[in-house]
Amino acid sequence: MSCIKVDSLSKSYGSIKAVDEITMSVKSGKVFGFLGPNGAGKSTTIKLLTTLIHPSEGSLTILGIDAIKNPLKVRHKIGVVLQQPSYEPTLSVEKSLEKYGMMWNVPKKERKSRMEKLLVDFDLTEFRKKRNEDLSIGQRRRVQVAREFMHDMDLLFLDEPTAGLDPSARRKLLDYLKDRVKTGLTIFFTTHILTEAEYLCDEIAIIDKGKILAIDTPDALKNRFGKEKTIKIHLLENQQEISSLLSGIPDCKIDFNTGTNIIIHSEKSELVLMKVLRILSDNGIKIDDLSAVPTNLEEIFLKMVEENVSNH
Ligand SMILES: Nc1ncnc2c1ncn2[C@@H]1O[C@H](COP(=O)(O)OP(=O)(O)O)[C@@H](O)[C@H]1O
Ligand SMILES: [Mg+2]
Incomplete structure (x- = not known):
């Protein structure tokens, strides 16, 4: 009831x-x-x-x-x-x-x-x-x-x-x-x-x-994004054009980009990561730090709220 x-x-x-x-x-x-x-x-x-x-x-x-x-x-x-x-x-x-x-x-x-x-x-x-x-x-x-x-x-x-x-x-x-x-x-x-x-x-x-x-x-929310991973890349220098460079990659959602921090959500994270690395290297952009982890509930939450902000 x-x-x-x-x-x-x-x-x-x-x-x-x-x-x-x-x-x-x-x-x-x-x-x-x-x-x-x-x-x-x-x-x-x-x-x-x-x-x-x-x-x-x-x-x-x-x-x-x-x-x-x-x-x-x-x-x-x-x-x-x-x-x-x-x-x-x-x-x-x-x-x-x-x-x-x-x-x-x-x-x-x-x-x-x-x-x-x-x-x-x-x-x-x-x-x-x-x-x-x-x-x-x-x-x-x-x-x-x-x-x-x-x-x-x-x-x-x-x-x-x-x-x-x-x-x-x-x-x-x-x-x-x-x-x-x-x-x-x-x-x-x-x-x-x-x-x-x-x-x-x-x-x-x-x-x-x-x-x-x-x-x-809570479990279903996690499962819904279960295959998804979050890739975080920190660049050595600010690159304002980074969004446009990466925009052609399929299944690659760039959530937050300050020019040095890039956060990507993807269900095909290995493939996406390879492509991202190639583009960065082709353009002479140096990476300071990089990680790829399963998206957790905290990130799902932040991501939903951030997407909601950018849709307004
Ligand atoms: N009595 C009120 N008069 C005018 N605006 C209000 C009033 N109560 C809430 N708001 C506005 O409505 C929105 C939601 O507020 P609220 O429900 O208190 O959010 P939360 O509890 O999630 O922090 C906010 O933008 C807040 O400023
Ligand atoms: Mg309140």
Whole structure:
């Protein structure tokens, strides 16, 4: 069953299309990752999906409910952790969790036992009496994510939840989320960090400039480019005409060219490399360094985003 269904959803701010006709569906019990650079439209998408802002166009069904017609009904069933920090400065960690439980009408006994468990799971026990304003940014972020788990929900939206966390806290949070998904929760998660998306997500959408460039499982994304290799050549001297010299080679996509650094993606890398080397040598162009490696997910991501930039 799909628990999020989005069709041609857009949000414009004046002339900026922050979200540009996205269409996708997210299956229940999975982690769906929204991966994109800063300004890609991740936060705007989360705000649309959680009914905090109204779309310019398109349709949106959350947990089977028309979210545009019935935003409040949706909000009762979901959890949201937004990107911007939100906390009450003078409230202690304990009180923050307690208050959240009360807001969601969790019975007293249940509130107490959930709080105790969350304090442990989020490594907050030793700061439980501390006020939010006296915590580090990472500790506050942990409180902000932890308190969302005070209530039951079917679907949780997290906008860059690991921002400000150190590597060990980051990994702990991702593992905690993985565990919760095993118990039936669905998570919609945004990040600009590819390794995080790869670690946590069943499916990843790559988004840039408001548009979805690809949606697939991490493995399928890798397979799609599986035969492809990335050839990197560093020249001794700047050669502005290098693009035109290499432009005639078949199956040779030059992605980035500053005149000294050439990055080529090709599925026939051996052949392409031979041809490139011949052209360079014929033109008396000297190479400083050269490598050819399988394209990894990080490069697929960067490449998609770069191609998207050059298409504009
Ligand atoms: N309230 C707003 N008013 C005007 N422009 C906005 C607003 N919110 C977001 N934007 C613009 O929309 C684009 C996407 O922003 P955002 O969704 O925050 O991206 P991300 O979360 O991926 O970094 C950016 O160009 C941003 O400047
Ligand atoms: Mg954002």
